[in-house]
Amino acid sequence: MIANRAPAWDVAAPSFTGVLDDDARALAEFAAAGEDVLTGLPAKAERDPAQRRVADDVLTACRTARRAFLSRHVEALYDLLTDRRTSYLRLPVLVAAAAERFPGLVPSAAQMAAELDRVQADKEGREIDQGIFCAAVLRSATAGSHLIEAMLRPTPRALQLLEGFRRTGVVELDAALIERQGDAAEITFRNAHCLNAEDAGLIADLETAVDLALLDDQVRVGVLRGGEVDHPRYRGKRVFSAGINLKDLRNGAIPFLEFLMGRELGYINKMYRGLLVDPAAGAWSDRTVVKPWIGAVDSFAIGGGMQLLLVLDRVIAEADAYLSLPAAEEGIVPGLGNLRLTRLTGARLARQVVLGGQKIHAATAQGRLLCDEVVAPQDMRAAIDRAVRELSAPAVAANRRMLTLAEEPLEVFREYLAEFAHVQVLRAYSGDVLAKVERRWQRSGSVR
Missing domain, CATH: 1.20.58.1300 (Methane Monooxygenase Hydroxylase; Chain G, domain 1)
Structure with missing residues (x-):
């Protein structure tokens, strides 16, 4: 040429x-x-x-x-x-x-x-x-x-693994571990090399794990927690989530369908609205399996990690933990955070978080808007067990189903996702986003 x-x-x-x-x-x-x-x-x-x-x-x-x-x-x-x-x-x-x-x-x-x-x-x-x-x-x-x-239907991989999970109570996936402990299914993020940041592999594994937790009749409550990580600053510590893997975004490894849309329509929506097990027409409560979910936040919940907290029924955080949605800094839309954050924090604080990147520390008045309980690190295990006992009551699932219906009708979700599909993919290819992730990659070569 x-x-x-x-x-x-x-x-x-x-x-x-x-x-x-x-x-x-x-x-x-x-x-x-x-x-x-x-x-x-x-x-x-x-x-x-x-x-x-x-x-x-x-x-x-x-x-x-x-x-x-x-x-x-x-x-x-x-x-x-x-x-x-x-x-x-x-x-x-x-x-x-x-x-x-x-x-x-x-x-x-x-x-x-x-x-x-x-x-x-x-x-x-x-x-x-x-x-x-x-x-x-x-x-x-x-x-x-x-x-x-x-x-909202179960993934083929989850259906293949279900019999083994029911029998043993454990499934180890590449980036996630699910273990049944009493009435709870504990899902641990295991992307240790990148501070449990979300990548395509973790998203796929989390959907499989969520499906298993919802399909297993022995499970009454789901628990999400980050595993220990390899980063020098946090080595040996648990981290909930560092959000989207910006290195993968720069390298073109964050797929639009499987990741950006798949996480919202897949495992997050399944935790919030339930797993569709019967496609026949009828009452939504007869067609879906719904269970309460607990989030245990060690260290921090950034970006997609904080978004997860907005659909959970009980959030327990370490006293030193913080939450943030650095969407304005990164240039992308924080999933459904814009839809869900306002009803927990109010409009003014939501704008400070989404548009200004304000961090919320768990052990503050603002943190109490998003965290149900703030505990010392050594007390996290006991707090999780206590929450599981409280949320295992038979009426909890029925009531959280009705809360979801009142808070976020399906049509509101659908209309938001339609606009999100358009806006988010354009942001992922916008010049300012590409320049930011390139600068960050050149500067550190790490996720964050």
Whole structure:
């Protein structure tokens, strides 16, 4: 490619008629023309300003066309992909099916595979197109509600491990350990090398562990706690969570579907709303398994770690522990923290935390808004056992189900997630975020 030369992009946007097959064909042809132009350009990191402008024009035009197509057809195509909502497809499977059935709508498997080899800043941003699709599905009350239910079902891996867990009471996963102790299932985060920061592996393991805790009839209460870590400053100490692994984000290893959307629609929502065990229509209480959850916060709960606390029924923290949502500093959206924090802290403090990065120390008046009990480190075990006994009462699960219904109706959750899918994926590829994670990586090479 000659410097400062770029192929022209002058293809007219498709005119959609409202007929699904015709519009799908028009979108596929338009997207293919755009891909031809992108193929004629160097890799993103090697483009000159003129080539970058052409690529941006192509990507913007194709995304505008995708939004227009989905605004007309999202419910019809969702019905096609799910056999009129009789099949419950997890989000990655649904998007893969859409790529195959509707070429040009979402990235193909080959396009996503090519992205995996690049750091975040050098990717084409194919996940933005996945975000457009997810947002459209979630905006539909019909399709979005069905997708939420699909993501609330037990994972295949959990179902495979369930018999062994019921028999032994222990399952060791790569990044998490689940152990049954009396009435409780204790889930320990074991990402020791990175202060129990969240990465794709931990998210997958936590969903499996949460499923097991909810499926096992011998378990009445779930407990979340961070394990001991390797960091020199905290070696030998327990840490609850350092939030998202920023090194992985910089390296392009935080997937949009499995991580950014999967954690919200998956294990966190299962802890909050329950595990869907019966897809048949009926009362939500007959279709789901709900149990109370306890969080034991050692050292700190940052970012996603603090977000977890907002759906738990009892939070016990060490006296020296602190909580924070450093979203403004990192440039991304703190999951559902913006939706849930206000009802615990009030609007003013929530803005100070989310927009200003204010830390909340557990042993303060502000900390008491988020922590039910603050204890000395040596008293943590006794506090957990006491909380398990109190929350094992038969009426607890029924009442926390009704509290969830009152606090966060499903439609509020769905509408928030629809906007989150759009905003978060754009933030993940925004220049300020990419620059911040690169500076941090260059400075320390560590997660935080």
